[in-house]
Amino acid sequence: MASAEGSISSLVKKLLQDKSIPEAPNSWVSTTPAQIQQDNGSASTWYKEFTIWWNQLMFKESLSIREKMVLFLHNHFSNERDKVNYPQYMYQQNQLLRKFALGNFKQLVKEICTDPSMLIYLDGNNSRGPQPNENFARELFELFTLGIGNYSETDIKQAAKAVSGWQVKGLESVFDSTRWYKETTLSIFGKTAQFTVNSLIDLVFEQKATAEFICRKLYKEFVYYKPNEAFVQEMATVFKVNNFELKPLLEFLLTSEEFYKASYQGSKIKNPQELIIGTCKLLELPKPDTNNWYDMAIILQMQLFNPPNVAGWPGQRNWISSTTYSFRGGFTDSLINGKRYNGAAVTGKLDTLPYIRTFLNAEKVDLLVEDYFFYAFPIPLSKTRKDQLLQTILSGTIVSNWTTYIAMADTRVNSFLKALMRLPEFQLC
Amino acid sequence: MKKINRKEFLHQISLLTGGMGMGLSNFDAKAYTSTPLAFTQNLAAGNVLVIIQMSGGNDGLNTVIPAEDDLYFSARPTISIKKEVALPVENGMYLHPSMTGLKKLFDDDKVSIVQNVGYANPNRSHFRATDIWNSASDSGTIWDDGWAGRYLSQIYPEFPIKLPKHPMAIQLGSVESLLFQSHRGGFATVFDDPNLFYQLVNGSVADNDLPPATLAGEELAFLKQIASASLQYSTIIKDTANKGKNIQSYPNTSLSKQLSIVAKLISGGLETPIYLANIGGFDTHANQINSHANLLKTLSDAITNFQIDIQNLGLADRVCVMTYSEFGRRVNQNGTAGTDHGTAAPMIFVGNTVKSGLIGSNPNLKVLDSSGDLKYQFDFRQTYTTVLRDHLGATNSSAASLFTGNFERLPIFKSSPDSISDAGSIDMANPWPNPASISTFIQYTVHQSQEVFLAIYDLSGKLINVLVHEIKEKGEYNVSIDVSGWNKGHYIVTLLGSSGKRMTKNLMIN
Numbered sequence: 001m002a003s004a005e006g007s008i009s010s011l012v013k014k015l016l017q018d019k020s021i022p023e024a025p026n027s028w029v030s031t032t033p034a035q036i037q038q039d040n041g042s043a044s045t046w047y048k049e050f051t052i053w054w055n056q057l058m059f060k061e062s063l064s065i066r067e068k069m070v071l072f073l074h075n076h077f078s079n080e081r082d083k084v085n086y087p088q089y090m091y092q093q094n095q096l097l098r099k100f101a102l103g104n105f106k107q108l109v110k111e112i113c114t115d116p117s118m119l120i121y122l123d124g125n126n127s128r129g130p131q132p133n134e135n136f137a138r139e140l141f142e143l144f145t146l147g148i149g150n151y152s153e154t155d156i157k158q159a160a161k162a163v164s165g166w167q168v169k170g171l172e173s174v175f176d177s178t179r180w181y182k183e184t185t186l187s188i189f190g191k192t193a194q195f196t197v198n199s200l201i202d203l204v205f206e207q208k209a210t211a212e213f214i215c216r217k218l219y220k221e222f223v224y225y226k227p228n229e230a231f232v233q234e235m236a237t238v239f240k241v242n243n244f245e246l247k248p249l250l251e252f253l254l255t256s257e258e259f260y261k262a263s264y265q266g267s268k269i270k271n272p273q274e275l276i277i278g279t280c281k282l283l284e285l286p287k288p289d290t291n292n293w294y295d296m297a298i299i300l301q302m303q304l305f306n307p308p309n310v311a312g313w314p315g316q317r318n319w320i321s322s323t324t325y326s327f328r329g330g331f332t333d334s335l336i337n338g339k340r341y342n343g344a345a346v347t348g349k350l351d352t353l354p355y356i357r358t359f360l361n362a363e364k365v366d367l368l369v370e371d372y373f374f375y376a377f378p379i380p381l382s383k384t385r386k387d388q389l390l391q392t393i394l395s396g397t398i399v400s401n402w403t404t405y406i407a408m409a410d411t412r413v414n415s416f417l418k419a420l421m422r423l424p425e426f427q428l429c
Numbered sequence: 430m431k432k433i434n435r436k437e438f439l440h441q442i443s444l445l446t447g448g449m450g451m452g453l454s455n456f457d458a459k460a461y462t463s464t465p466l467a468f469t470q471n472l473a474a475g476n477v478l479v480i481i482q483m484s485g486g487n488d489g490l491n492t493v494i495p496a497e498d499d500l501y502f503s504a505r506p507t508i509s510i511k512k513e514v515a516l517p518v519e520n521g522m523y524l525h526p527s528m529t530g531l532k533k534l535f536d537d538d539k540v541s542i543v544q545n546v547g548y549a550n551p552n553r554s555h556f557r558a559t560d561i562w563n564s565a566s567d568s569g570t571i572w573d574d575g576w577a578g579r580y581l582s583q584i585y586p587e588f589p590i591k592l593p594k595h596p597m598a599i600q601l602g603s604v605e606s607l608l609f610q611s612h613r614g615g616f617a618t619v620f621d622d623p624n625l626f627y628q629l630v631n632g633s634v635a636d637n638d639l640p641p642a643t644l645a646g647e648e649l650a651f652l653k654q655i656a657s658a659s660l661q662y663s664t665i666i667k668d669t670a671n672k673g674k675n676i677q678s679y680p681n682t683s684l685s686k687q688l689s690i691v692a693k694l695i696s697g698g699l700e701t702p703i704y705l706a707n708i709g710g711f712d713t714h715a716n717q718i719n720s721h722a723n724l725l726k727t728l729s730d731a732i733t734n735f736q737i738d739i740q741n742l743g744l745a746d747r748v749c750v751m752t753y754s755e756f757g758r759r760v761n762q763n764g765t766a767g768t769d770h771g772t773a774a775p776m777i778f779v780g781n782t783v784k785s786g787l788i789g790s791n792p793n794l795k796v797l798d799s800s801g802d803l804k805y806q807f808d809f810r811q812t813y814t815t816v817l818r819d820h821l822g823a824t825n826s827s828a829a830s831l832f833t834g835n836f837e838r839l840p841i842f843k844s845s846p847d848s849i850s851d852a853g854s855i856d857m858a859n860p861w862p863n864p865a866s867i868s869t870f871i872q873y874t875v876h877q878s879q880e881v882f883l884a885i886y887d888l889s890g891k892l893i894n895v896l897v898h899e900i901k902e903k904g905e906y907n908v909s910i911d912v913s914g915w916n917k918g919h920y921i922v923t924l925l926g927s928s929g930k931r932m933t934k935n936l937m938i939n
């Protein structure tokens with residue numbers, strides 16, 4: 001066990017290594033937003049380019065947790081592209097999330113409070129002290145830091161004043177003290193002071209609920225969607241002791257016994273990005289169809305930069321309805337068929353036989369399917385399932401006659417893979 | 430959503446796949462046929478409720494406008510709607526100028542507007558408030574099921590053991606709402622397009638494999654339940670959509686498209702009692718004048734065309750449309766020409782059987798709560814009770830059991846009979862305590878002497894215990910049951926009278 005732990009901790013260290021910030025998708029990221037880009041549709045073209053850029057980062061990510069954390073933070077600090085209609089702002093925010101993906105969460109919240117995309121999305125832009133817009137203060141407390149029930153309506157009204165005075169100008173946010181509140185002090189959580197964004201966030205992080213709230217959310221993402229509250233408390237303690245640094249918190253989580261408990265294995269329903277990108281990785285597609293990614297993510301209800309609302313995607317069973325479940329099968333089929341559910345062509349489909357021959361047991365079909373099950377599923381399949389799938393790949397022949405060179409071997413393997421990826425077990429991870 | 434155990438799961442799947450080849454010794458497939466749990470759809474003559482959710486918190490004061498109240502104009506110097514452009518309804522209230530279709534329907538005696546709908550201790554979080562409206566809980570209580578889900582549990586007592594031929598609820602969209610969740614599972618079939626839905630489901634097969642008894646197995650059971658319901662319903666949805674039709678042409682908006690599909694399915698003969706459609710974008714914190722006008726136009730046009738369509742199809746006497754939103758908005762506009770989260774707001778009901786008029790007094794802009802929000806006049810569960818009883822034909826006790834007691838009905842419909850009277854029949858209260866672990870009481874009332882059968886089944890339909898089976902005189906009766914040693918889980922208490930009335934209640938043992 002000692003050596004296993006040793007290898008786990010070194011793996012986790014690798015997972016948590018800092019990496020350089022990637023190059024921008026294109027030069028538009030630094031152009032000043034202008035009405036013209038709305039009118040000529042370039043915002044929408046750029047959003048697509050930006051989305052695929054991020055998808056490629058996920059697809060090419062090797063042993064690193066960074067892009068997964070960026071997605072977690074995007075879901076946490078949820079912003080919608082329909083409202084933030086210039087991708088430049090969303091790009092800045094995305095890089096901010098990447099910069100802090102393994103950094104200091106408290107500092108990230110401070111920077112998010114004056115992030116242009118967030119100011120636009122939650123109407124902090126142009127909010128003036130005497131008559132502030134409450135939206136940003138409310139969601140800051142309810143969704144980003146404290147969680148519902150840990151603040152009063154008065155706290156919100158006062159905090160709305162503290163975060164007022166900011167405006168988005170060009171690509172930046174600027175503070176104008178004449179737009180700030182006029183009172184000498186505000187009273188928030190029983191403390192009276194002339195609060196600024198920074199001192200407000202400091203106060204928020206002094207509240208017990210804040211560390212618990214974010215730790216609970218990380219637990220739900222990485223372990224199981226019904227949190228073990230005792231363990232969440234342990235996480236919160238680690239988080240506070242480390243001054244809200246994410247890296248030591250994740251290291252604690254990812255090396256904990258809790259994280260490796262067998263009982264949690266396979267209990268997460270893949271989110272659409274995990275399904276889309278993950279399946280392309282599973283099939284080792286060298287050049288998957290990124291338009292297919294983009295369109296299917298919309299249909300499967302997880303278009304990047306377009307969460308349903310400020311609470312982000314609720315996840316787990318909410319991913320699955322009669323419709324999305326069915327479309328998931330349509331997507332995995334398309335990687336094998338080279339055709340979408342509506343007949344449109346999908347490029348970069350699986351080159352079946354070369355792929356399957358990369359498996360050590362490619363020529364021993366009974367061992368091959370066993371290896372593949374282990375590879376593709378987080379939980380063991382039942383015997384009947386395994387038998388069905390073995391019969392699917394054999395489709396008429398017998399085990400001892402199998403080679404990847406028999407007639408229609410590619411069709412057989414294709415049917416096997418399609419059936420396998422349509423199993424409900426394939427939706428788990 | 431309820432976790433179903435292996436046996437429940439197996440049972441459901443086996444029934445879907447014809448009940449064949451299960452070979453499980455501990456399950457008596459015949460047990461079910463002898464139980465008096467046959468479907469009884471006591472729906473009022475196939476009536477349909479179409480619910481439109483307006484997500485984001487609709488600005489009620491700019492929808493149904495007090496355009497003769499000076500306080501309205503002083504609270505909203507730049508975003509108020511002037512009397513001269515608004516559409517008068519009655520009593521000094523006006524509809525937003527973009528709702529010309531609804532105004533016409535109002536004049537045709539088909540639109541009822543209930544003003545100042547809300548609840549005590551209003552919540553201003555989108556998410557919590559939406560959950561309150563969907564679950565119909567009190568503000569301070571969290572319920573994890575929806576009021577429609579609880580109602581459908583009453584009408585489809587066999588679910589999830591057996592699925593009826595037609596979908597029990599349909600939601601247009603992609604993500605199933607809490608509205609249709611119950612402790613027996615989700616009731617809604619969710620899709621955007623009937624033909625596409627059918628096409629996509631094709632290629633999957635039902636199976637009767639057991640999920641493992643692990644946390645992953647619970648998720649797997651959930652996935653399989655969705656897969657099975659999709660398989661079961663995709664064909665009938667496609668077939669009825671192809672058989673049905675739209676006579677009216679609808680505008681090209683998402684909400685209109687959703688309602689056109691509803692009209693098509695109803696006209697094709699689908700027996701689904703409740704539909705849910707959705708329109709988003711009502712969270713108008715900034716520069717709301719144009720965006721709100723567009724939203725209300727989309728809403729009004731969609732409802733109007735739907736109403737004309739079902740009238741032309743000869744279905745309008747059976748269908749009622751109800752709108753709701755998680756909250757209204759602040760009386761005073763904010764500094765960014767928008768409005769922040771508020772409280773009470775109007776709800777709109779449309780249909781042939783609806784009586785046009787405004788219900789309730791005009792919004793009181795003088796006496797506000799401490800946040801500067803409207804005080805509610807009607808509890809939202811009064812509107813639910815009204816549609817359940819006056820439109821869907823639920824009895825008083827059945828409606829009351831969905832909520833925390835009785836909520837008085839409102840005069841939304843032309844006819845509000847003391848409908849299916851409870852007199853001359855039998856009645857049963859919810860078991861108490863529930864959930865129970867040691868013992869529980871069941872109280873039932875016999876209004877007229879008759880033979881009474883009271884029994885408890887598990888969710889697989891297996892008879893657990895016959896509590897009463899004899900002729901009972903008029904009166905109130907209490908039965909105490911020792912449940913210690915029972916398996917944890919959900920049970921169904923069934924009361925049958927020789928008068929023909931049958932009721933079920935959920936009982937949970939933990």
